[in-house]
Amino acid sequence: MATMLARGLGGRIARNEDERLLRGEGMYVDDVETPDAFHVAFVRSPLAHARIRSVDVSAAAAMPGVVRVYTHADLGAHAKPLPLLFPHDDMPYPSTQHPLAVDEVNYVGQTIAMIVAADRYVAEDAAELVEVDYEQLPVVVDYEAAAEGGPLVHDEFPTNVAADSTWRVGDAEAAFATAEVVIRERYVCERSASTPIETRGVVARFDRGTRELTVWDSTQCALPVRSALIAAFGYPEDKLRVIAPDVGGGFGVKGYLLYPEELLVPFAALDLRATVRWTEDRREHFVGSNHQRGQAHTIELAATREGVVTALRDTFLHDQGAYIGYGLITPQIAASHVAGAYRIPNVTVRFLAVYTNKVPVSPMRSVGRPQSNFALERALDRLGRELGIDRIELRRRNLIAPDEFPYPRDGLYFAGYPVVLDSGDYPAQLDAVLEAIGHAGFPEEQARAREEGRHLGLGLACYVEGTGEGPYEGARVFVQPTDGRIHISTGLTSQGQSHATTFAQVVSHELGVAPADVVVVEGDTDAFGFGAGTFGSRAIVNVANAVSLAAAEVREKAIAFAANMLEASADDLELVEGAVRVKGDPASVVTLREIAVAVNPIRYTTLDPSTADIGRFAAAREQPGFGPGDSPALDATAYWAPTSATWAAGAHAAVVEVDEETGFVRFLRYAVAHDCGTMVNPSVVDGQIHGGVALGIANALFERMAYDEEGQLSNASFVEFLMPYASEIPTMTIEHLETPSPLNPLGIKGAGEAGSITGPAVTASAIDDALAHLRIEVKETPIDPARLRELIDAAEA
């Protein structure tokens, strides 16, 4: 079933990134050395909803070591709301926050004042001295209550519902009217967050000599941050550089534009003509960096008695938190994936994005997909029970068949494209995961365990993932004459996605050089001027294809130049291991480095003997030398702009043991079958899946943002927000399928988020199975031991 690896890509090679990182030589934002920098701490709202009567900073400003204290009134032209990134006709009531609160705060953690001081210790001391006089306002925490009325988060709007949007495929209403069977249920996923181990941070340096502003930012989107700062400050583009150095994990939270601190810290650097730095601490991260996941889906399936699903209706509420700077992206992605891997011809999906007095929401890894996947896959399990059809058989009857691609869902949109599933073999994925989890022998295993009083359950679920969104990304491939290494520069950032290795592999494939001799430069707006960033499982799809196109052009150029140098016909030349040679005459050879030196008419005045005698070759160009349109570099720049999203897919299965007495759930094993088209480096894909599955399990069993009725986040620490350790995560087996995407030359689909989509659905399905004797149905995640015991108590009663 596995397809041929596209043109030799697919080596499980060790990473170019690692040696430096393992030696402690990484360069993360807080590692940037800035002698004489000032340090920032923020005064943040301790209340979820309040009017600010006054802010008194006099005591703080007078403290020794404090340089400046800023409030809204000190921001001048920047005292205006931060940008709304994605306006939408279905969103009549958008609200974004001010960098520093004006006269109202809408969530605990909202920035009110910025202290600039000699060091962070002093800045925190001073922050405690800022006196804010609040008038408390009614708080709305529960988003279902907020949707139905309740106190208003923004009293300039008549409602807390920021947007109400409906998408339709076919005619679900007609299908429901004539359905043989209908099921309806409500499924809820709680709020969680990306929580990278590196928090956010910004260092801004104003150079008084050059008037350049350099901003180091732990962002997933260096170029968009630069654009935003240029727009905000009216600063010349060539004087403002944004660097996202090593970034210690992103998972979406660092892809948001623009956090208040990303504007305020550079603002202070400009205002003070100095270097100013801020590193978010963990407590700030919990209340000052965006969350996600909170959604309540009410889903209905219409089906025949044979279990063929004819229609789906889903209405869901999306907990947006206090502001909506990132528009409707998260609920839209949930909606676009609601029919999953199944041939469901009629779909109506409606969502309401609802304001609450909580931290704002923007995409985190797998963005909305886990919630609609949970609703759909849970509903399918329910439908199977209702019809007396095994859940696996039920899925087989509905999975889209390999010969049905491309499979369109006219009326649903993903990242601006109409949803068209491009390729795959969904039934084969299901077979593969069942084999990997040991499904055939499981009933016996389950029965044996039951005799010992142990409750084992097998869970499974399928998913699809829209990946590779545009609008484009690009890359420059450049043969460095000084050392002959190939440099790739892109407009991306890297937060652990292994670009320095995978992009090198693409070049290696085209130019025959060792991947270790390829240098990838990114995360720096000076390195490449166009692009969006690393999010949405899009980097490898767009940039690997751009690198491939650029490398192919370099290859053609190299052969043309070498033909001239070797006085041979281009047709007689081949590029092998980084050198061009005459076929059948290995002695007639020029290396890429030699070509790179020769191609520049000025050449390199070098003491290096290996290039000093480059003159022994014929000229690299036809006489009479350099002409219009010629480049002095052996380089090429290319862009890839996808025409549509590529759709990865897969299936997960797990075996869990439930301690019925306590409600504790333990994973015994976990299997994944996954298809992201051509894999550039399967080890890297494995790693992405491993991390994704761990996040899925975290969402399923452990992680929630526990807000109380006052809007206080009661578990804002790693002590109480239960991110799993190795001891809570099972060993996984991964089966790769490789159905190339027809939509790009390399056949690649994205792989960044797939692993984290279906953990909640798989876990719930496994728990239901383990407790089938009690007819438990898990409808909410995370399902912690106390809650599971409540379900068991209710079932026993």
Add this chain to the structure above:
Amino acid sequence: MKPPPFDYHAPASLEEAVALRAADPDAALLAGGQSLVPMLNLRLARPSALIDLRRVGGLSYVRVGDGGVAVGAMTRQRELERSGDAFAACPLLREVLQLVGHPPIRNRGTVGGSIAHADPAAELPAALCALGGAVTVLGPQGARKIAAERLFLYPFTTSLERDEVLTEVFFPAPHAGSGYAALEFARRHGDFALAGVCAIVSNGSVRLCFTGVGGRPMVVDSEDPDAWQAAVDPSADAAGSADYRRRLVDVLGRRVLDLARSRSLR
């Protein structure tokens, strides 16, 4: 998350430490710092000064004899955990210590610090109570011993006077042939438990001590589940209701007795 300012003393003798403590009621003693420093970082603790005991000699030892294990207050938890002599005399200690945080925490955290901190969800205080141990403290009036059952008063509060310093913890060795066990339910490995228990059983006698289900270690000398419920006083939090914790008490009590009995020589 940086500590607020405080004065710092690193006395070289216990007497000096006691004098410093007597002189400044808002000063805090610093042992291993694994509970105090996070509270400082979160600015939940604001002592006027820290009295660091690291330079006070003679407070780090594990001595087996006199019917038990005497442990100097500044002994790192890992040292006690890894002590073969202590394990031979009182194997419960190793089992309990392996439930305390993670190795890097136990490498720094001290036995005396954990006892004096009196976290109602901590494991070591429960072990001390289950074993019927005692501590030695030094104050301006001299040394005295406090039995475990009179030591832990309320959450984070012991019966030490403000000017007293804990110097030694004594864990009696159970009778030869006694069964022992420590169990807990924690969401993640090494977390503070939702509920935990230590048990010692020997012919005819049973002692359980629960942790995390009341304001202090809850001792009960009974194998009757109703007696356990009468002894504990759990409260609700985000991790579970009081009723859920009572259920865990019941499950823990039964399981710990099974395990302890399986280890006893009858």
Add this chain to the structure above:
Amino acid sequence: MTIVRVEVNGVQVEREVEARLLLSDFLRHELGLTGTHVGCEHGVCGACTVLVDGAAARSCLTLAVQCDEASVTTIEGLAQNGELHPVQAAFRESHALQCGFCTPGFVMAVTALLEERRGEILSDGEVREALAGNLCRCTGYQNIVRAVQLAAERLG
């Protein structure tokens, strides 16, 4: 201000510091050893793990002054003669890191673990329990477990 004399990666240093200065900040900002990372400052994530007198410790839960007269080893001090330590090499070969931020903490904790349990064959479950105390959001831990087993095998 208090004087602290400490040996860091074999080099004796002396600095006058505020008593409240955390060891993590001392290493990173006073000594420029930025390989030790800070992830939570309350002792849960393990990113800041270093060796104090040979034993793994959270540098965010340790005041610099507590390390007076102690020796501290950080990730920068692990490689010998330019060669990666076997634990570092095993992490590379096993693809046990992605963003690399938590990695120094893991490597230091694992180094201490394998020193202590030299010669033992560690099961998957034992390794996972031993790794509890360090958070990683990228890898799902699987390849870290493999790296630990590989390094254990090599260290013998």
